[in-house]
Amino acid sequence: MSFPATLPIPDEVLEIARRLDDAGHEVWCVGGAIRDTLLRTRTGSSALEPFDVDFATSATPEQVQALFRRTVGVGIKHGTVGVLDRHRVLHEVTTFRRDVTTDGRHAVVAFGVSLADDLARRDFTINAIAYHPLRHEWRDPFDGAGDLARGLIRAVGDPAQRFREDYLRVLRAIRFAARFGFEIDAATWEAARAAGPSLDQLSAERVRDEWFKGLRTTRSVARLVDLWTRVGAADVWIPFRAVSFSAAEADRSPRDPVLLTSLLVADPAGALRRLRASNAEIARAEAIQRGPEEPAADTPEAVRRWRAVVLGAADDLMAIWRHRHGAVPGWAAAALDSRARQEPVTRGELAIDGSDIAAAGVPPGPAIGAMLDQLLDRVLTDPSLNTREQLAAIVRSRP
Ligand code: ATP
Ligand code: MG
Numbered sequence: 001m002s003f004p005a006t007l008p009i010p011d012e013v014l015e016i017a018r019r020l021d022d023a024g025h026e027v028w029c030v031g032g033a034i035r036d037t038l039l040r041t042r043t044g045s046s047a048l049e050p051f052d053v054d055f056a057t058s059a060t061p062e063q064v065q066a067l068f069r070r071t072v073g074v075g076i077k078h079g080t081v082g083v084l085d086r087h088r089v090l091h092e093v094t095t096f097r098r099d100v101t102t103d104g105r106h107a108v109v110a111f112g113v114s115l116a117d118d119l120a121r122r123d124f125t126i127n128a129i130a131y132h133p134l135r136h137e138w139r140d141p142f143d144g145a146g147d148l149a150r151g152l153i154r155a156v157g158d159p160a161q162r163f164r165e166d167y168l169r170v171l172r173a174i175r176f177a178a179r180f181g182f183e184i185d186a187a188t189w190e191a192a193r194a195a196g197p198s199l200d201q202l203s204a205e206r207v208r209d210e211w212f213k214g215l216r217t218t219r220s221v222a223r224l225v226d227l228w229t230r231v232g233a234a235d236v237w238i239p240f241r242a243v244s245f246s247a248a249e250a251d252r253s254p255r256d257p258v259l260l261t262s263l264l265v266a267d268p269a270g271a272l273r274r275l276r277a278s279n280a281e282i283a284r285a286e287a288i289q290r291g292p293e294e295p296a297a298d299t300p301e302a303v304r305r306w307r308a309v310v311l312g313a314a315d316d317l318m319a320i321w322r323h324r325h326g327a328v329p330g331w332a333a334a335a336l337d338s339r340a341r342q343e344p345v346t347r348g349e350l351a352i353d354g355s356d357i358a359a360a361g362v363p364p365g366p367a368i369g370a371m372l373d374q375l376l377d378r379v380l381t382d383p384s385l386n387t388r389e390q391l392a393a394i395v396r397s398r399p
Helices: 011-022 032-042 061-067 115-120 144-150 159-165 168-180 186-201 204-217 221-231 247-252 257-264 268-274 279-290 300-325 332-340 354-359 366-381 388-396
Strands: 027-030 054-057 071-075 080-084 090-095 098-102 107-110
Touching: 011 027, 011 054, 011 061, 011 090, 027 032, 027 115, 032 144, 061 071, 061 080, 061 090, 071 090, 098 115, 098 159, 159 168, 159 186, 168 186, 168 204, 168 221, 186 221, 204 221, 204 257, 221 257, 257 268, 257 279, 257 300, 268 279, 279 300, 300 332, 300 366, 354 366, 354 388, 366 388
Parallel strands: 054 090
Antiparallel strands: 027 054, 071 080, 080 090, 098 107
C-alpha cells in the first residue's frame, strides 16, 4: 500500500508540531489516528473525521511542559503530556520511550531513545506507523501499511514475548481484529492462545475497559465473543453462556456494554463486579437478572404489575427480550403506553400518602404501609381509582 503524499492535519494541531520542531525537537504523528486515516484512504472513503492525533517526540515531558502554556499531566510517568490546542482540545504528546522492564502488567520506561525504538515497543504493526506532519515523511519499519492492506493484526517482533510483556495486548489484538474485520496473523494468534491462561494476571479495570471498548467498536458482537472464547479470555474473565440471541439485532443497535454483558453472561452482575464496574452498572445488571423477564400476560393489568416489580429495569428487560427473540415483544406497546399515561406503579405515585391514611384514622405503624400496599394493588387493577377521593373512600371503608 502506498502512503498518501500528505495528511490533512488541522492547523491547530500543526501548531503544536511546529512549536516542538522550532525548538529543535523531533516530532511525529503516531498511533490510532494515523492507522485509521490510512484505513479510510484504503477503503476509498475520503471523509476525514475530526482527528485527535497523538504525537511522539524526542522532547522530554519537562521540555514539552515548558514549551506550551496549557498542559495537563496525563501520564507524566510514562512520558505523556496533554497539550491543549487553541480550541482547548487535548492532544497527547509522548516522549519517545522504550520499555525497560515489563512483568505482564506494568512497564518501566526509559526516555532518550529514537523514533525507531519507540515504534518497536508498540504492540501491532498497524499501530507502529509514524507520519511527520511538517516534512510529510512516513516511517513504517514493520510494514504496518502492508498489514492494513492485507487486513491483518500482527505483533511487532516476537509475539510470545510481546504478550508476556503485557498480556493486555492479547485483548487489544482481538479488539482491533473485531473492529476492523481483520484476521489475526497465525503466529500472533498462536502466541495469543498460549497466553490465554495468563490473562488472569491483568488488573480487572484494564480488562473491563477492553471488554467495554471491544463491545462498543466491534463490527459484530458474535465475532468478538468468539475471539474472546477461543483465546481463553472468556474462561478467565467472562464466562459466556450459550446464547441464542439475534446477533443481527445486537449489531444494529447502539452498543451498550452493560446490556450486552447481561445478554451474554449467565451471571452478569457477578462478572461486572469481578471486572470492578461501577456500582450503578452492577445494580443495573442485578435488576436485569432479577426480572421477571416479561409480564405474566399481555394484558394491560399484567403489564402494569410487571412494571411495578421491575421499575427502572423495564427498558433494559424490553431490550434484552428483543435481542433474545429478534422481535419486539407483544407487550411492549402496553408497557410504553402505561408509562406514557403515568399510571402509578409505586406507592409514591398514589394520589394519597401515609399521612392522609393516618388522618383517616389508621393507627401509625405497619398498618399504614399495609394500607398503601392495598391501595397500590387496587390501582394496579384499575388506575382510574387513583384520585384522592376514591382512595380516601377505600381507606374509610376498611373493615
Ligand atoms: P484507539 O482507536 O482504540 O484509541 P489506538 O491505537 O489509538 O486505538 P491507544 O490505546 O489509544 O490505541 O494507544 C495509542 C498507541 O499506543 C497505539 O496505537 C499503540 O501504538 C500504542 N499502545 C497502546 N497500548 C499499548 C500496549 N499495551 N502495548 C504496546 N503499545 C501500545
Ligand atoms: Mg487512541
